[in-house]
Amino acid sequence: xxxxxxxxxxxxxxxxxxxxxxxxxxxxxxxxxxxxxxxxxxxxxxxxxxxxxxxxxxxxxxxxxxxxxxxxxxxxxxxxxxxxxxxxxxxxxxxxxxxxxxxxxxxxxxxxxxxxxxxxxxxxxxxxxxxxxxxxxxxxxxxxxxxxxxxxxxxxxxxxxxxxxxxxxxxxxxxxxxxxxxxxxxxxxxxxxxxxxxxxxxxxxxxxxxxxxxxxxxxxxxxxxxxxxxxxxxxxxxxxxxxxxxxxxxxxxxxxxxxxxxxxxxxxxxxxxxxxxxxxxxxxxxxxxxxxxxxxxx
Amino acid sequence: xxxxxxxxxxxxxxxxxxxxxxxxxxxxxxxxxxxxxxxxxxxxxxxxxxxxxxxxxxxxxxxxxxxxxxxxxxxxxxxxxxxxxxxxxxxxxxxxxxxxxxxxxxxxxxxxxxxxxxxxxxxxxxxxxxxxxxxxxxxxxxxxxxxxxxxxxxxxxxxxxxxxxxxxxxxxxxxxxxxxxxxxxxxxxxxxxxxxxxxxxxxxxxxxxxxxxxxxxxxxxxxxxxxxxxxxxxxxxxxxxxxxxxxxxxxxxxxxx
Numbered sequence: 001x002x003x004x005x006x007x008x009x010x011x012x013x014x015x016x017x018x019x020x021x022x023x024x025x026x027x028x029x030x031x032x033x034x035x036x037x038x039x040x041x042x043x044x045x046x047x048x049x050x051x052x053x054x055x056x057x058x059x060x061x062x063x064x065x066x067x068x069x070x071x072x073x074x075x076x077x078x079x080x081x082x083x084x085x086x087x088x089x090x091x092x093x094x095x096x097x098x099x100x101x102x103x104x105x106x107x108x109x110x111x112x113x114x115x116x117x118x119x120x121x122x123x124x125x126x127x128x129x130x131x132x133x134x135x136x137x138x139x140x141x142x143x144x145x146x147x148x149x150x151x152x153x154x155x156x157x158x159x160x161x162x163x164x165x166x167x168x169x170x171x172x173x174x175x176x177x178x179x180x181x182x183x184x185x186x187x188x189x190x191x192x193x194x195x196x197x198x199x200x201x202x203x204x205x206x207x208x209x210x211x212x213x214x215x216x217x218x219x220x221x222x223x224x225x226x227x228x229x230x231x232x233x234x235x236x237x238x239x240x241x242x243x244x245x246x247x248x249x250x251x252x253x254x255x256x257x258x259x260x261x262x263x264x265x266x267x268x269x270x271x272x273x274x275x276x277x278x279x280x281x282x283x284x285x286x287x288x289x290x291x292x293x294x295x296x297x298x
Numbered sequence: 299x300x301x302x303x304x305x306x307x308x309x310x311x312x313x314x315x316x317x318x319x320x321x322x323x324x325x326x327x328x329x330x331x332x333x334x335x336x337x338x339x340x341x342x343x344x345x346x347x348x349x350x351x352x353x354x355x356x357x358x359x360x361x362x363x364x365x366x367x368x369x370x371x372x373x374x375x376x377x378x379x380x381x382x383x384x385x386x387x388x389x390x391x392x393x394x395x396x397x398x399x400x401x402x403x404x405x406x407x408x409x410x411x412x413x414x415x416x417x418x419x420x421x422x423x424x425x426x427x428x429x430x431x432x433x434x435x436x437x438x439x440x441x442x443x444x445x446x447x448x449x450x451x452x453x454x455x456x457x458x459x460x461x462x463x464x465x466x467x468x469x470x471x472x473x474x475x476x477x478x479x480x481x482x483x484x485x486x487x488x489x490x491x492x493x494x495x496x497x498x499x500x501x502x503x504x505x506x507x508x509x510x511x512x513x514x515x516x517x518x519x520x521x522x523x524x525x526x527x528x529x530x531x532x533x534x535x536x537x538x539x540x541x542x543x544x545x546x547x548x549x550x551x552x553x554x555x
Contacts, residue, residue: 008387011386011387011465012383012386012387012389015379015382015383015386015387016379016380016383016384016387016389016392018376018379019376019377019379019380019383019392019396019436019440020380020383020391020392020395022376022432022433022436023395023396023399023433023436024395026411026414026429026430026432026433027395027398027399027407027433028395029414030407030410030411030413030414031406031407031410033410033413033414033417034406034409034410034413037413047416048413048417098313098316099313101305101306101309101310101313102309102310102313102314104306104310105302105306105307105309105310106310108302108306109302119545120314120317121317123538123541124317124318124321126490126494126537126538126541127321127494127533127534127537127538128494128496128511128514128530128533128534128537129494129496129497129511130496130511130514130515130518131321131324131514131530131533131534132320132321134324134514134518134526134530135320135321135323135324136320137518137522138320138323138324138327138335139320139323141335143334143335143336144335144336145336145337177316177317177320180313180316180317209303234401234402234403235403235404237403238403238404238405238406239403239405240405240497241496241497241500241515244519245518245519255403255405258405258409259405259409262409262412262501263501268413271409272409272413275405275406275409275410278403278405278406279402279403279406282402282403282406286401
């Protein structure tokens with residue numbers, strides 16, 4: 001090895017080493033410990049029992065798949081995952097429906113306005129997450145002007161007043177609101193690149209606005225749709241604060257049960273099992289989005 | 299040809315209303331002279347006054363500020379190093395470790411750090427919160443710095459090296475000043491992310507280390523008072539200011555995620 005290459009190596013480790021070491025200790029190690037924790041027995045007073053068990057035959061590893069067995073034998077938890085999956089899927093679709101025209105409007109605006117319009121989409125995302133959820137607690141609450149007006153209106157048709165807060169509906173609204181920018185940005189990044197000449201050509205060939213959208217714009221935008229769907233779906237799946245604040249008992253999701261296992265029941269192995277299933281689902285969805293996106297391009 | 303039909307205008311406009319109306323409502327109610335978030339009764343500053351006499355709230359704000367500043371400083375240094383290393387050297391592991399904390403659901407990072415700290419007997423408090431915040435902020439800084447480096451003219455650093463500068467001198471006197479707007483933008487982003495974080499803080503906080511978001515959460519869960527509107531408005535103003543500065547310094551930085 002030449003001395004130049006050697007020095008280059010040294011620089012690589014000097015500069016890349018500290019952040020690498022930090023993330024190995026405070027990100028990779030905790031995640032691996034959680035994987036291991038999912039195979040351990042719960043401790044007598046919560047937490048975890050020791051990894052090594054000492055008895056007359058000596059010291060041996062004390063691991064189990066009991067928590068996984070519990071997960072797969074009790075349909076309650078599978079049901080909960082299906083429910084969370086459904087909430088995340090509905091959220092993704094609603095986000096797509098709201099985000100698409102917005103992204104299209106920005107992409108077709110004059111160049112000098114686009115950055116400002118994008119910034120206006122991002123700004124709410126940077127305000128505190130809890131505040132954004134709390135805002136919907138006001139809007140959907142029983143005292144809110146909006147809900148009372150709605151109930152007055154449907155009352156004219158003889159419909160019983162509805163309450164919106166602490167329902168699955170409120171959870172979906174909160175999920176959509178918090179994740180909307182994640183859908184708008186990849187869609188916009190994709191739509192911005194479309195060549196307007198394609199639409200002109202389609203129009204010259206006699207396609208009306210509806211056909212131009214379904215045959216030209218939408219198929220071309222699919223990579224953006226997949227990227228946005230993954231960016232909305234994955235975080236929405238694991239959320240616990242939105243169901244916690246807006247959902248009541250009916251609207252709980254998998255994140256609430258994970259939180260409960262770690263902080264209230266203190267059954268860490270089972271909490272870790274639930275987290276592992278969530279991780280596998282998140283990785284699966286991300287992989288699927290990447291795979292479909294790549295196939296689309298070729 | 300103008301492709302923006304009235305339909306598109308309407309749908310886009312409604313989407314902006316959807317994004318901003320809820321936040322506007324919180325701001326408006328923070329000035330409402332009523333305990334209920336219902337009718338407009340009259341204008342008042344009293345919720346803000348109450349806020350500045352609320353010991354718990356002030357304590358939480360102080361904690362958030364300390365955590366935010368330390369996190370921002372540490373993750374800016376580590377994130378700049380990571381961004382530089384990712385740009386300059388080929389590495390497989392580093393980009394994965396930098397991006398994974400941003401990509402996985404936050405709750406997973408929260409619970410895994412909780413197990414980690416308890417097993418290592420690190421007591422949950424300010425220190426554990428700061429260590430956790432740094433772990434997810436490094437990636438954001440790294441992305442901004444790397445995109446700034448990618449837009450830099452490589453020949454400037456090479457010229458400095460040809461003129462006899464050591465790599466460190468070339469970095470300090472040429473590269474660093476050029477990427478400085480990206481570094482500062484990254485620092486502001488890290489501060490904002492830290493101040494705003496709820497989920498990871500929720501799992502890694504202990505007694506006496508309540509941050510502003512945790513305090514807001516307790517108030518939302520236990521008793522909703524218009525003081526939440528007031529503290530939310532102030533927090534929004536702070537975030538808005540920081541993000542505006544960051545986006546001025548490094549256009550496109552905020553799109554990094």
